[in-house]
Structures are given as structure tokens and as C-alpha cells.
Amino acid sequence: MQFNPCMKHKLIRNSARHFAEAELAPIAAEIDQQRIFPRDVIAKMGELNYFGLQVPKEYGGAALDSISAAIVVEEISRVCAAVGLCVTVHNGVAVYPFLQFTNASQKEKYLPQLAAGNAIGAFSLTEANAGSDAGSVETTAVKNGTDYILNGTKIFVTNGGVCDVALIFALTSSPDNKLQSSVFIVESKFPGFLRGELEDLCGMRANPVSSLFFEDCPVPEENLLGKQGDGMKIGLTTLDNGRIGVAAQALGIAQGAMEAAVKYAKERQQFKKPIASQQTIQNYIADMATEIMAARLLLYRACELKDAGAAFGCEASMAKLYCSTVASKVTSLAVQIHGGYGYSKEYDVERYFRDARVTEIYEGTSEIQRMVIARAILSQQMM
Amino acid sequence: MLNIVVCIKQVPMVTELPWDEKTGTLRRDLAAGMMNPACKRAVEAALQIKEKQGASITVMTMGPPAAEEVLREALAMGADRGIFICDPILAGSDTYATSFILAAAIQKEASGCDLILCGAYTSDSETAQVGPQLAEELNIPAAAYAEHLDISGRILRVRRLVDNFRETLEMEFPALVTISMERYEPRYASFAGLNKAFMETDIPVLNAEALGITAANLEARGSRTKVRRVFIRKTQKENVMITGAAAIAAGEFLDRYQRAISAVIGKSIEAEKQA
Numbered sequence: 168m169q170f171n172p173c174m175k176h177k178l179i180r181n182s183a184r185h186f187a188e189a190e191l192a193p194i195a196a197e198i199d200q201q202r203i204f205p206r207d208v209i210a211k212m213g214e215l216n217y218f219g220l221q222v223p224k225e226y227g228g229a230a231l232d233s234i235s236a237a238i239v240v241e242e243i244s245r246v247c248a249a250v251g252l253c254v255t256v257h258n259g260v261a262v263y264p265f266l267q268f269t270n271a272s273q274k275e276k277y278l279p280q281l282a283a284g285n286a287i288g289a290f291s292l293t294e295a296n297a298g299s300d301a302g303s304v305e306t307t308a309v310k311n312g313t314d315y316i317l318n319g320t321k322i323f324v325t326n327g328g329v330c331d332v333a334l335i336f337a338l339t340s341s342p343d344n345k346l347q348s349s350v351f352i353v354e355s356k357f358p359g360f361l362r363g364e365l366e367d368l369c370g371m372r373a374n375p376v377s378s379l380f381f382e383d384c385p386v387p388e389e390n391l392l393g394k395q396g397d398g399m400k401i402g403l404t405t406l407d408n409g410r411i412g413v414a415a416q417a418l419g420i421a422q423g424a425m426e427a428a429v430k431y432a433k434e435r436q437q438f439k440k441p442i443a444s445q446q447t448i449q450n451y452i453a454d455m456a457t458e459i460m461a462a463r464l465l466l467y468r469a470c471e472l473k474d475a476g477a478a479f480g481c482e483a484s485m486a487k488l489y490c491s492t493v494a495s496k497v498t499s500l501a502v503q504i505h506g507g508y509g510y511s512k513e514y515d516v517e518r519y520f521r522d523a524r525v526t527e528i529y530e531g532t533s534e535i536q537r538m539v540i541a542r543a544i545l546s547q548q549m550m
Numbered sequence: 551m552l553n554i555v556v557c558i559k560q561v562p563m564v565t566e567l568p569w570d571e572k573t574g575t576l577r578r579d580l581a582a583g584m585m586n587p588a589c590k591r592a593v594e595a596a597l598q599i600k601e602k603q604g605a606s607i608t609v610m611t612m613g614p615p616a617a618e619e620v621l622r623e624a625l626a627m628g629a630d631r632g633i634f635i636c637d638p639i640l641a642g643s644d645t646y647a648t649s650f651i652l653a654a655a656i657q658k659e660a661s662g663c664d665l666i667l668c669g670a671y672t673s674d675s676e677t678a679q680v681g682p683q684l685a686e687e688l689n690i691p692a693a694a695y696a697e698h699l700d701i702s703g704r705i706l707r708v709r710r711l712v713d714n715f716r717e718t719l720e721m722e723f724p725a726l727v728t729i730s731m732e733r734y735e736p737r738y739a740s741f742a743g744l745n746k747a748f749m750e751t752d753i754p755v756l757n758a759e760a761l762g763i764t765a766a767n768l769e770a771r772g773s774r775t776k777v778r779r780v781f782i783r784k785t786q787k788e789n790v791m792i793t794g795a796a797a798i799a800a801g802e803f804l805d806r807y808q809r810a811i812s813a814v815i816g817k818s819i820e821a822e823k824q825a
Contacts, residue, residue, distance in 0.1 A: 174619050175748040179741065181563075181584060182623075186738055216741040229741035239741070 170464070179235045183242035186215070195247040198373035199518050202365060204329055205250065205373065212254070213284020217243075220258045222266065226278035233470035237415040244419030245426075248522035249373035251416045253287070256325040259412030260405050260530075261288025264334060264350070268393040268401055277332060277352065289330035290409070291321040291379060292402055299535050301336075301402055304348060306381065308337035313388050315339070315351060317359070317381040325529075328365050328375025331355050335381070336402060339395050348398025352390040359384030370521035407480040409530045410487035411473065414466045417487075417494035417526035418459065424494075424501035424519040425455045431514075432504055448504060455497045462490045481543035488536035491526035498523040552605040552701075552723075553663040554596045557652055557684065558589035558624060560617040561674040585620040588669030592729040594736040595699055596667055597628045603701065606630050608660050612640065612651060618753060625747035626739035633659050637757040639765070644773035645679035652680070653687035654761040659754075664723040665706065670695050670730045681728035691721040697732035 172180070190208050198205050212218065220236040222228020231239075236258065244251030262281050265274060280286040297303040306319025317337055324333070332354055339349040353360060363378030393401055429452060432443035442448050469482035498520040502509035509516045527533045562581035585593075596607045609624040611617050612635035621632035635655050643651060656663065666688075668681035678694065685692030698709040708719045708727055739747075758764070790806075792799045804811065808819040 174616070174622065175744070177582065178619055178623055178626075178748075179744055181582065182739055182741075182744060211738075214740065215738050220741060224742065227742075229745050231741055231745055235741070235745070 176234060176238055179231070180238045180242055183239045184245070186212075187243050187246035191243065191247040191250060195373075196512070196515065196518060198247070199249065200372070200512070202367075202372045202375075204253075204375045206329075208250070209253070209284065209287075212250075216282070217254055218257055218284035218287070219262070219278075219282025220254075222262060222278055222282040226274065226282050228278075228282040233411065233473045234467050237411060237466055237470050240412055240415035241419035241422065244416040245423040247373065248416060248420050248519070249371045251419055252371050252374045253326055255412035255416050256290060256409070257281070257284075257288045260290035260409040261326075261330075261332065261334060263408045264290075264392060264401055264405050267404065268350075268397070269352075272389070273352065273392070281332060286331035287326050287329050289324050289326040289333040289379075290405065291324045291327075291333050292336045293323050294319065294321055299532060301399070302348070304336050304338060304398075306335065306337040308339050308349060308351060308386065310339070310388075311385075314385040315388060315391070317351065317353065317384040317386055319381050321379045321381075323366065323376055323529075324379050325374060325376055327377035327379055328362055333379060334392060335379075336398050341396060347396035348402070349395045350392040350398050350401050351386045352392055353381075353384065353386055357384050357386060368525075370518070370523070370525055403480075406531060407483045408473070410483040410536070411466065411469055411479075413526055413530040414462075414469070414483070414486040414490035417490040417523065418462050418466060420519050420523045420526070421455070421459050421462065421490070421494040421497040424498040424516055424523070425452070425459060427514070427516050427519070428452065428455070428501035428504040431508075431516075435506075442504070451500045451504060455500055458493045459497065462486070462493045465489055481540055484531070484536040484539040484543075487526075487530065488533050488540065491523075491533065494523040494526050552599065552603070552665060553608070553660065554599065554605050554665045554667060555608045555610060555656055555660045555663045556589070556592050556596050556624065556629065556667045557680070558593065558609055558611050558620050558669065559586045559672050560584065560611065560613050560620045561586045561672050583616055583619060585623055586669050586672045586674070588671055588673075588729060588731055589620070590669070590736040591731060591734040592667040592669050593624045593627055593629060594734040595696075595729050596665075597737070598734070599665075599699065599701060600628070608633060608663070610652065610655060610659075611635065612643070612648060612655075614641070621753055622744070622747040622751075623739055625751055625753075626743035627737060628743070632751070632753040634753050634755045635757075635761070636755050637759075639758050639768065640763075642773065644775040645677050645683060646775070647768070647771065647773045649680050649683035649687050650771045651758075651761065651763060652684050654763060655756060656684075656688065658761060659756070662724075664704075664725075666690075666724070666726040668726070668728045670728040678728070681726060685726040688724075688726070690724045690726055692726040692728075693719045693721065694728045695730040696727045697730050697734075699727060 194205060216229035219228030220231050220239055224230050240251055240255045243254055265278055281288050292301055294305055308315040308317050335351045335353045336348055337351060338346045341347050359382045361380040366376045368376060432448050433441050435442045466486040469479050469486045472479040472482055501516040502520050505514055505516050508514050560583040563584045599605050600607055607629040608631045609621055609629045610633040611621055615636060618634050621634055625632055633655060640651060671678035682692050682694055693708040695710045695712060696708045697711055700707040704723050706721050706723060706725050710717060792802050812818050
């Protein structure tokens with residue numbers, strides 16, 4: 168385990184930071200308020216491998232290690248969490264299953280365009296009656312000749328409004344007529360693939376989160392991901408990975424909020440001196456910095472396990488739980504340090520505060536993370 | 551195919567660093583490093599030549615171990631080869647010593663190269679001396695502060711803006727050009743490029759011995775400058791209120807600012823008063 172960043176990780180962080188500050192910082196507030204998905208910046212990011220962070224070179228990816236990929240998500244989210252969300256969902260839960268579960272022809276067909284960012288990916292499990300309870304999916308996929316016919320509605324789909332390829336969880340029937348969960352690669356151009364209105368959310372507003380409707384949508388059988396009935400396995404493994412990404416995103420938001428608060432605390436004068444000279448503000452800053460550092464080490468630990476090929480689900484949940492909790496706390500303190508200005512859209516911390524909140528909810532709520540962690544701990548031999 | 555050498559430097563990422571009061575140098579250890587912005591534009595200029603007509607690009611830097619990072623970044627942008635000059639006995643070299651060492655490295659590793667590019671100046675010391683001095687060491691023509699390069703055959707045309715005049719210089723290869731901050735907006739390195747630059751590329755490290763530089767050489771050709779004192783310039787503004795009856799206030803104003811006023815009007819108020 169390494170506690171200091173190596174030269175490669177430093178350079179990757181500098182590179183992503185430079186890009187985010189040059190290309191995203193000037194527009195982050197506006198695209199949040201106007202709910203604009205910044206397609207021109209996304210196109211530039213595609214050329215620089217932001218959408219194929221861990222995809223092997225032969226499919227046009229950057230083949231980065233997991234810490235590098237987390238650093239990239241951190242740095243984009245430090246400036247613009249909604250674009251960070253697009254990147255982390257695309258890489259973490261839309262592309263990752265292609266690397267783990269698809270056959271050669273599926274990889275051949277989809278990975279190059281996903282890795283280049285020419286196709287934006289989505290992952291869609293959640294329905295009106297299925298969220299934390301992933302087993303209650305109601306969307307159906309009925310075999311008809313060489314196609315499966317999809318019917319159902321998915322909600323809160325990150326990247327939903329712009330995705331070109333979505334992984335859809337649906338119920339199929341086993342030969343003995345039992346219902347089982349399966350995953351399908353569905354292209355937005357398939358007939359019967361319909362998008363809902365964009366959600367009007369509290370935060371992450373530049374991400375085109377929407378519902379997806381499937382009305383007799385035919386999906387060729389070669390677009391079944393893995394085998395019929397693999398849904399639960401694919402879903403759980405993918406979410407483990409997605410949690411690393413959301414942890415990185417939450418960490419980036421926390422880092423951005425802390426930097427904004429530190430800058431403000433040094434500038435803002437009250438009682439004829441900067442508020443940073445007040446012990447209360449210093450205590451806030453000390454807590455923020457300490458918890459961000461702890462969150463980062465926990466996250467990189469999960470990344471390291473993943474790259475070593477070890478089980479990382481429990482650590483991914485710990486990282487996701489802790490990073491998102493820290494993000495909510497740090498952004499709240501950042502607003503507090505800004506006082507009334509922090510509650511105004513004039514300052515970025517108001518956006519960070521709204522963006523942080525959902526990191527405790529999506530990709531498994533904090534309550535679900537605790538369940539995953541407790542199960543892992545309780546199933547081990549008592550120490 | 552053209553052989554291009556680009557000399558680059560790592561500089562601190564922040565603009566204001568504390569000084570080491572004892573040695574008179576910047577506390578570089580306190581900041582993350584980055585490629586000097588003008589050097590990055592020199593790399594970009596080389597890459598554009600490579601894309602237009604084909605070229606092999608060698609990037610070279612001298613610095614502490616951490617400076618290797620800027621070579622990796624230049625490789626990620628598209629350079630072909632990196633050369634790293636790193637030796638504690640070369641630490642603290644001034645521009646005179648640096649150009650001597652760079653010349654030795656170019657003669658050893660890229661002898662016969664056609665074009666040498668440098669950043670016009672660095673964001674940490676801004677001397678703008680290394681490029682022109684390096685051309686003197688190698689006895690080749692040089693042009694500083696270039697904003698555009700145009701190559702036809704062995705002829706290089708350099709456009710530059712100097713003292714508000716735009717001029718075009720022409721020279722034959724081999725030549726050295728320093729690139730200004732006007733054009734050649736550098737490209738971003740892709741992550742695939744960055745990964746490859748770290749995982750698949752070896753960068754040879756040259757120490758003083760490998761360059762044939764001995765303690766005796768350094769005695770003769772080492773640093774000629776010594777930083778005697780460093781200080782942070784302080785500027786202060788102050789509002790002065792002069793109150794009282796007009797005649798008294800005007801008198802006080804003249805007393806207080808007679809030197810400044812004399813300088814502006816070109817004659818001594820003191821003398822005027824006495825007269």
C-alpha cells in the first residue's frame with residue numbers, strides 16, 4: 168500500500184484538474200442553473216479518453232489503473248459534479264460490465280464507441296417499485312424468435328436524456344417458467360425506446376437524468392449481457408464498482424467545497440480580521456481537511472484491492488458511505504463558513520451543497536451500504 | 551525527417567513561493583511542479599511541425615528527480631523520446647551553467663539535430679537567457695520570442711513580435727528558436743498518452759559523468775552568478791487627508807510632496823520658494 172501519490176497519479180491529477188478548470192469552471196454554475204448538458208466539452212473529453220478510462224488499449228481506452236480513474240472523477244467533480252456524474256456512471260456502471268461480462272463480439276461492437284465517448288452509456292435498474300430492493304424489477308423481456316421484447320419503465324436514469332447505449336435490467340422466464348433477472352444492451356435507436364422529460368432535481372442539474380420507457384422494444388438476443396438469469400450477479404458486481412466511482416465523485420465535491428471555504432475564510436473580514444483567524448472557523452477547516460484525507464485513503468484502498476483482483480465490495484461500500492457522508496458534512500460547513508453568501512447562487516458552495524446530498528442516496532443509499540458492510544463483517548470469523 | 555530537440559523545464563505551479571532566505575532560491579519543494587507554460591508551447595510547436603511534415607521529437611530537461619514528470623507529460627502529448635539530466639552536483643546551476651550542460655547533452659544524445667526549441671522564458675525566473683546562450687554554446691543561429699515557425703526545405707522562417715514590430719527572420723538549419731506565449735496553444739495530453747508515457751517508455755538519466763562534465767569543468771564553466779539578496783517587494787497605498795484652512799493645507803501639501811511635484815514639473819520647488 169502506498170500512502171504518497173506516485174508521479175503518474177500526480178500528473179493524471181494535474182492533467183484532469185487543468186482540463187476541469189479551463190473547460191468546466193467557467194460554465195459549471197450556468198449549466199447547473201439552465202440544466203444544460205455541455206455537449207461540446209463532453210466531445211473534447213471523449214478525445215482525451217475520459218469515457219474509456221479503464222478500457223483496454225485495443226478498444227481505444229486509456230487502460231488506467233483504478234486509483235488513476237478515481238482521481239479523474241475526483242478532479243472533474245471538484246469543479247462540476249454533474250459532469251463528474253456523467254463520467255463516473257458511464258465508466259463505472261455502463262462500461263465496466265462490458266469489460267467483465269460481455270463476449271468478444273459485444274466488446275468489439277460497443278466498446279470502441281463507448282470508450283471514445285461517441286456513445287454515452289447508462290445503467291438502469293431503478294423502477295418505481297424497485298430501488299434498494301433490486302429484486303422487485305417489473306420490466307419484462309419476453310423471448311420472441313431471435314428477439315426479446317422489452318416492456319416497462321425505468322426511472323432516475325443518470326445520462327438518460329442523452330444515452331446511446333443503456334444496460335437494462337428486466338425479468339425473463341427460465342425454461343421451467345421461473346422469473347429471473349437478466350441484463351440487456353439496449354441502443355437508443357431501437358424502436359420502442361422512449362425517453363421521459365428531464366428530471367428537475369435539487370443537484371446534479373447539468374446531468375440529463377430522465378425516465379426511460381420501453382414499449383414493445385425489440386432487443387436482439389445477441390444483446391443479452393452474460394447469460395439469462397445473470398442479472399443479480401451482474402448488478403451487484405457492477406454496483407460494487409460504481410460505488411468506487413460515486414465515492415470519488417463525493418470526495419471531489421468535498422475537496423472543491425473545502426478549497427472554496429478556505430479561500431473565503433482568508434478573504435472575509437469580520438471584527439477587522441479575516442474570519443480564518445477565528446478558532447471556530449479553524450476547527451471547521453481542520454475537521455474538513457482531516458475527514459477528506461481519511462476518505463481519500465479509504466477510497467484508494469478499495470481501488471487497490473480491485474486492481475489486485477481481490478474482493479473489494481465491502482471496502483467499496485465503506486468508501487462510498489464515508490466519502491458521501493464527508494461530502495455532505497463538508498459542503499454544509501462550507502456554506503456555514505460563507506454565511507449568508509453561502510446560501511446564494513453567487514458562490515459555488517451553494518451548488519456543491521446541493522450536489523453532495525444525492526451521493527448519500529444513489530448507487531445504494533447509506534443505509535444499504537451499512538447493510539452490505541455489516542453483512543461482510545458478520546459473515547467473517549470473529550476476530 | 552527533421553530531428554527536433556525541445557528543452558523544457560519544470561517550474562512551481564504557484565506564482566508566489568516563499569524564498570529560502572539563506573540560499574536566495576525559491577522553496578520549490580513547497581509546491582507541485584508543472585511544465586513551464588512557454589516550454590509547453592515549444593513542445594506544441596514541435597508537434598505541429600511533426601504533424602505537418604514528419605519529425606522526430608526529443609524532449610530534454612535538467613532538474614531534480616521530480617522533474618522527470620515534465621518529460622513524461624511531453625511524451626504523453628506526442629514527443630518521441632525523453633532525456634533526463636539529473637545529478638546533485640549540477641543542482642543550483644545558473645543560466646550560464648545550464649546552457650553549457652544542455653549543449654553537452656545535445657552533442658552527446660542528439661548530435662546533428664536540425665532544430666532546437668525552447669520556451670522563451672520561464673514563469674519562475676524569467677531570465678529568457680538559456681535559449682540564446684545554448685545557441686552560442688552550439689554556435690548555431692537563434693531567434694527568440696517566436697510566435698510562428700514556417701519551414702520549407704532547410705530554410706526556417708520565424709515570425710516574432712518585438713517592441714511592437716512584427717518581423718520575419720530567415721535562417722538555415724541547424725537553428726535554435728525560443729517560443730513565446732502568443733501562439734501554439736498547447737494540446738491536452740490524453741489519458742492513454744499519459745498511461746503509455748509512464749508504463750511503456752524508458753527515459754535515460756544522464757549524470758554529469760555521462761556528459762563528460764567534471765568538477766574541473768564546473769569550476770571553469772559553472773555558475774557565474776550568485777544571488778546576494780532576495781526580498782519581496784512591498785507596495786502600499788495610503789490615503790492622506792490634509793485638513794484645515796485652504797492656504798495652510800496648500801502649504802502643507804507642497805511641503806509634503808515637494809520632491810514628487812518637482813520631479814513632475816521639472817524644477818525645484820525649494821529653489822522657487824527661496825527665490
